[in-house]
Amino acid sequence: MSRVSRFVPILLSSFALSLVACGDAAAPPSDEEVGDADTDTQQETDGDDTPQAEIPDGAETDTGPGETVERIDWSVERGPALDTVEVPLGPRRLIAAHADGVVAFSDCQVDVGCDFAWFDLDGAITRALDDRMAIYGTALDPGARWLHLFAAEQVEACGPGPSFATVVSGTLELIALDTGALAYGETMRSNVFLDPAFSTTGRWFHAMTVPDGQCAYEYERWRATSPPHGPPAFSDPDFWLAIELADGRWAGWSGTRFGVADPRVAESFVALGSDIDGFLVGGGWLHGLGGYGDLTEVIAAVGPDGTRWTLTLPDDGDYRGQAAWGPAVLACTSRGAERGVRECAVFDVTGETPRRDLVVHAARMRSATFVGDGAAIVFESLAAELPTLERLDLASGAHTRLATGSGTLHPLGLGEAALWRDEHGVWLIERAAFELLVGGEIAQLLVAPPAFGAPPGLSGVRQRSIASIVSRGPGDHFRHAIFDLRTRRLASTSERLYFTPHPEQPLAADDCGEPWVMRSAGGVGDGFTQDARWLHFAETTETGGELSLWVVPIDLSTPPRRLATSPPERCHAPLASPEGELIGVALDDEGGATTRVLVARP
Numbered sequence: 001m002s003r004v005s006r007f008v009p010i011l012l013s014s015f016a017l018s019l020v021a022c023g024d025a026a027a028p029p030s031d032e033e034v035g036d037a038d039t040d041t042q043q044e045t046d047g048d049d050t051p052q053a054e055i056p057d058g059a060e061t062d063t064g065p066g067e068t069v070e071r072i073d074w075s076v077e078r079g080p081a082l083d084t085v086e087v088p089l090g091p092r093r094l095i096a097a098h099a100d101g102v103v104a105f106s107d108c109q110v111d112v113g114c115d116f117a118w119f120d121l122d123g124a125i126t127r128a129l130d131d132r133m134a135i136y137g138t139a140l141d142p143g144a145r146w147l148h149l150f151a152a153e154q155v156e157a158c159g160p161g162p163s164f165a166t167v168v169s170g171t172l173e174l175i176a177l178d179t180g181a182l183a184y185g186e187t188m189r190s191n192v193f194l195d196p197a198f199s200t201t202g203r204w205f206h207a208m209t210v211p212d213g214q215c216a217y218e219y220e221r222w223r224a225t226s227p228p229h230g231p232p233a234f235s236d237p238d239f240w241l242a243i244e245l246a247d248g249r250w251a252g253w254s255g256t257r258f259g260v261a262d263p264r265v266a267e268s269f270v271a272l273g274s275d276i277d278g279f280l281v282g283g284g285w286l287h288g289l290g291g292y293g294d295l296t297e298v299i300a301a302v303g304p305d306g307t308r309w310t311l312t313l314p315d316d317g318d319y320r321g322q323a324a325w326g327p328a329v330l331a332c333t334s335r336g337a338e339r340g341v342r343e344c345a346v347f348d349v350t351g352e353t354p355r356r357d358l359v360v361h362a363a364r365m366r367s368a369t370f371v372g373d374g375a376a377i378v379f380e381s382l383a384a385e386l387p388t389l390e391r392l393d394l395a396s397g398a399h400t401r402l403a404t405g406s407g408t409l410h411p412l413g414l415g416e417a418a419l420w421r422d423e424h425g426v427w428l429i430e431r432a433a434f435e436l437l438v439g440g441e442i443a444q445l446l447v448a449p450p451a452f453g454a455p456p457g458l459s460g461v462r463q464r465s466i467a468s469i470v471s472r473g474p475g476d477h478f479r480h481a482i483f484d485l486r487t488r489r490l491a492s493t494s495e496r497l498y499f500t501p502h503p504e505q506p507l508a509a510d511d512c513g514e515p516w517v518m519r520s521a522g523g524v525g526d527g528f529t530q531d532a533r534w535l536h537f538a539e540t541t542e543t544g545g546e547l548s549l550w551v552v553p554i555d556l557s558t559p560p561r562r563l564a565t566s567p568p569e570r571c572h573a574p575l576a577s578p579e580g581e582l583i584g585v586a587l588d589d590e591g592g593a594t595t596r597v598l599v600a601r602p
Contacts, residue, residue: 069428069435072491072556075479079561082551082583082600087123093594094586096144096521097575098178101126102584102597103521111155116147118180121599127180135168135190136197136206142451142529144520144578146183146225147175148197148205150190158215165215166192172207174229177521184229191217198225199244200454202529204232204263222263232263239269243281246458247304251279251286258288260302272300272308282457283326283374283415287349296321299329301349309349317343325374325415325457328353328394337362341382344368346394353394361387369411369418372431378402378418380409389420391429402434403427410447413465413485414457421445426469428483437469437490438481444470444501446516451529462486462554463517463532470499470515480515480537482556489556498538498547498568512538512549512571520578533580534602536563536573547571551583551602564598 092104101120108114113133118126132149139148152170159165167189174184189210198205205225208217219237223229234250239261242252250261254269258276261269275298276288284304291297296319301309309327313319317333322344324330332344336359346356360367361380364387368379376393389403407422420427425439446468450456465485473479478497483490493515500513507516508524515537519527532554538547547568550560563574564585572594574585584599 068488069437069483070487070489072489074552074559075492075495077559078550079559081562082602084564084598084600085121087119087121087584087597087599089119089586089595089597091593091595092117094572094575094584094597096177097577097582097584097599098520099577099579099581100178101582102575102599103177103180111152113150113152116149116180129175129180132173133168134197135192137194138196138198138522138526140177140522140526141198141202141205141225142200143202144522144526144530145177146198146202146205147173147177149173149175167210167215168192174205174223174225183227184223199241199250200451200458201244201246201248203244203248233266234261234263234268235266236261236269242279243454243458245281245286246284246460251281258300260286270302270308272302273298276300278321279455280321280324280329280457281455282324282370285324285326287321287324287329289321291319294320296331299347299349301327301329303327311347311349311351313347319345323368323370323456325370328370328374328377330368330370330377332360339382342367344379346377346392348394354397356392356394356397358390358392364409366409369409370415371417371429372415374415376431378409378420378429380407391431391434393431402429408445410445410467411456412447412467414460416465417485419445419447419467425471426467437467437483438471441472442469443472443478443499444468444506444514446506446514448517449507449528454529459529461529461531466517466532466535466554468515468535468537470497470501482515482535482552484554484556487555487557491552491556493537493550493552493560494539496540496542498540500568510573512536512547512566512568512573514573516573517554518551518574518576518583520575524573530578532576533578534574534576534583538568538571549574549585551576553580553602561602563600 089104092106094104096103103118105114105116113131116129120126133152135150150172152168154169156167157164158167169189172186172188176183190208204222207221207223210217222232236254239254240252241250244250250263257271257274259269259271272288273290276290278289280287286302288300289296299311317335319331319333322330322332327348327350329347332342335343340362341359342362344358344360359381361382364380368377370377376391378391381388381390386404387406391400407420410419412419418429421442426437428435428437448463451459467483469481471479478499480494480497481492502509517532518534518536520530534551535554536551538549540547546565548562549564551563552560566587570588572586576583582601584597586594586597589595
């Protein structure tokens with residue numbers, strides 16, 4: 001399965017890109033996928049005789065039982081301003097912060113690459129690497145600790161005809177992001193790829209070689225990111241890695257067979273089926289979806305303990321797997337389309353819980369999500385032609401109507417909870433609770449999207465439990481609040497938020513006008529895979545002019561502290577080192593070029 005880029009010229013520096021397309025290409029579209037609510041469309045659908053499960057009368061809201069949300073007002077309370085040091089970069093662009101300094105790059109050229117420089121806090125360059133390419137879709141590992149670069153001696157189009165491969169010859173390098181030190185180097189010929197350079201969790205990096213006299217690689221080749229950077233013990237030239245599971249196992253295809261293997265154990269591949277063309281991940285379970293084309297006829301699953309299960313779906317519909325959590329799989333059919341709905345069911349592959357039927361609103365892209373660690377599913381339906389939010393408890397089969405009217409559904413955490421945004425505000429949904437977090441007109445609700453190349457149920461980065469909520473205040477003012485599901489804290493941070501949203505791609509911009517978590521390195525898309533430690537937001541002053549940039553720990557344990565003041569157009573989104581011990585913000589000069597970084601130890 002060749003994924004070689006066939007187009008020339010090519011952009012060889014992934015740092016110039018913002019990767020915002022997320023999700024797993026091998027899996028069917030999942031209703032768990034998350035985005036900014038401002039991009040959701042609210043399409044009303046007329047329909048009659050829509051079959052509905054029994055819902056208690058008058059159950060418009062359900063406020064408990066549930067753990068108490070701690071509400072904090074920091075809109076006027078602030079911690080002491082951070083002590084900062086200015087690090088001059090010259091005509092370079094900031095790409096990383098680490099415990100002892102920052103990393104920047106400059107002078108990017110096609111077929112050559114970029115120049116990289118490591119700075120200490122005194123502004124001295126401690127390490128420099130010139131003319132380094134990124135030959136994969138992203139050069140950063142998910143933990144922002146390694147750079148995958150290529151020192152090219154030759155770049156050539158290989159092969160006859162209008163469609164040809166790009167071959168680069170030189171040295172593949174694995175670089176420690178904090179020091180710039182070379183951890184691994186290998187002389188080789190390679191192709192240029194659109195895939196990430198690292199596996200899903202970052203334990204392995206690609207080292208694909210093209211044999212002399214050929215134009216494309218023959219099979220996947222990996223090495224470990226941990227010393228001594230050796231190859232995996234499991235080696236199968238026909239195996240294509242789709243995802244690396246959280247426990248370190250690989251899931252993918254060996255020829256036509258889909259299964260799992262432990263890269264640390266030779267000959268460890270266990271096939272789940274030979275007709276599986278997609279998969280779902282959630283709660284430590286892997287579900288292979290087997291059938292004809294995109295239909296799901298058989299679910300071949302493996303649990304966290306390695307036990308395998310096979311469930312043949314009933315032949316009463318053209319089922320398609322949509323989402324999964326633990327042993328539960330949501331599958332939907334095309335039945336009901338004439339009524340504006342889809343008839344669906346939740347199947348337990350172990351058989352412990354009976355099949356649960358539900359009907360979802362067909363016009364909703366994000367129509368259902370698991371909550372309560374898979375104990376219940378929340379979904380949008382139609383009742384008397386009105387959009388209706390329901391919760392279905394999988395163990396008991398009880399339905400509860402939570403709200404009526406248009407809204408958008410957003411998963412929060414990993415199968416733990418969800419948020420509902422409607423005309424009344426933003427609500428927290430759990431297995432047995434439905435609670436208003438922020439009332440009023442909501443301008444923006446941001447939650448973490450799935451990481452590129454990782455299914456929604458796999459990525460457990462800290463920001464999956466965070467929601468940034470912007471509401472409209474008096475006049476032209478905006479209010480800001482942050483909710484952390486893990487600590488159950490809801491902090492009001494500002495009554496005059498500096499807010500410049502980007503509705504089409506809300507997390508693709510690199511300015512200070514969209515409050516969100518702080519990444520450690522790379523472009524904004526790279527931040528989806530990095531465990532965040534800090535959040536940032538900016539405020540306008542009473543008189544206008546410069547804005548104040550504030551930072552707050554992601555667990556909302558202490559009040560915001562000011563990092564910098566800056567004209568709005570010169571402020572970039574700040575970065576924080578992987579462990580959070582250093583924060584830096586790049587500021588542009590009057591001409592618009594980034595020339596300095598303010599750094600602080602919070």
